[in-house]
Amino acid sequence: MEYLDLFVKEEDSLLLNTVRKFVEKEIFPVRQLIDDDKDHVIVTEILQKMVDLGLFRALIPPEFGGDGMPSPFSRLLLRTELARGDMGINLSWAVTEWALRPAIMANNKTVMDTYAPWFTGDKLHLACFSITEPHSGCDVENVDHFHGRSVRVKAKLDGDEWVISGQKSLASNSGVADLYCVLCQTDPELEEEGLVFLYVPKDARGLSFGKFENKAGVQGDRNCDVYFDDVRVPKEHCAAGPGEDGKLLRVQLVAGRMASAANAVGNAMAVFEHVLKYTGERIVGGKPIREHSIAAGMLADMAIGIETAKAFMLQCAYMGTKPEIYGAPYSSQALSRASMAKVYATDMAIMVANKAMELMGSYGYFRDYNIEKYWRDNKIVQLWLGGAQLGRLDAVRGYYKLD
């Protein structure tokens, strides 16, 4: 039995193989063109092919009309495979799941009956999970310090409707998504108990968008400001409701940081494949680069980093399936583990891309040689969702109380 068979069921491994082949056939040949694809023609075509492959239907559990996602392990490995192809495309798909999760976890039939058909059909639809605000990036995620008080987008109940006002920023798929899962505060005095996730369709009256951000990488993903000018949604279009949604935010942070670890591992795997080949072919000092012991040592550090980050990610995913031993999915222990997995994997992926570029000399810096796009795309995985610093604070919070 292979080691991964401990985690991945047979049918999931078929899916993983299919996705690996899909990435090689559909994404590898065009990934270098994505930066210049200002109208997202290539990206949209690939995402539509992912719809055709059933990857969006897989985001919806069978009880809501989808095929259901594989196990938590295969889910992470799917992200790894897609990030190996292109981080931005992986983001557009993975964030759609992230946005739907609060309603799925809350078993909210109204939201799912209304919106699940968008994602189980033949046409491409994206969703956006929007928690970041212009004045609260990491502070929104710093739940053990701010306890939800840093969320400024307001939601008030008016009869049978929520009324939303304020501004969100930077979320993946913003401006292009058809559905927005928006973190709002109903009453700052209630702290986390006042938080709610509300579902807002793109055509809601009072919803508007800023221009797309100009980023260093992940051009396959779109990000902009989102403005809520007394946007109204039905009362039932709240994930679980005040008191419960704060816990769901914590679960979402755990899921997002675990997914970030998977993204970083996939990116580093791709870089390693490229650099291994290149250093086996390019001759310096009379022999292939990788035959020099100084280069071999660098390649070893890359391989050690990738394998340990992947193994630790799977360990954390396993511990997440045993809450009775390792803590509830919304516990500080779960957030600590996921933060360690993210911090370790993202630092590792940056190290791998940097070393690969050094080993390839100036060619590593050229667009035609692939590495520089992985290098640019991968940095943001470290910066988002709490960054390297809050990630470390949350890591130690699993061991002692730290305000």
Ligand SMILES: Cc1cc2nc3c(=O)[nH]c(=O)nc-3n(C[C@H](O)[C@H](O)[C@H](O)COP(=O)(O)OP(=O)(O)OC[C@H]3O[C@@H](n4cnc5c(N)ncnc54)[C@H](O)[C@@H]3O)c2cc1C
């Ligand atoms: C491509 C992309 C995709 C994104 N996707 C999403 C998405 O899908 N949904 C969404 O809601 N947002 C998304 N974001 C936003 C992202 O998660 C935030 O930008 C991120 O959390 C950091 O917030 P900030 O940029 O405001 O940094 P700040 O909060 O200003 O942090 C700045 C620095 O301070 C550090 N820091 C933070 N807190 C502390 C502390 N307590 N002590 C010490 N240091 C600290 C940070 O690590 C960082 O180094 C995305 C951003 C990008 C660029």
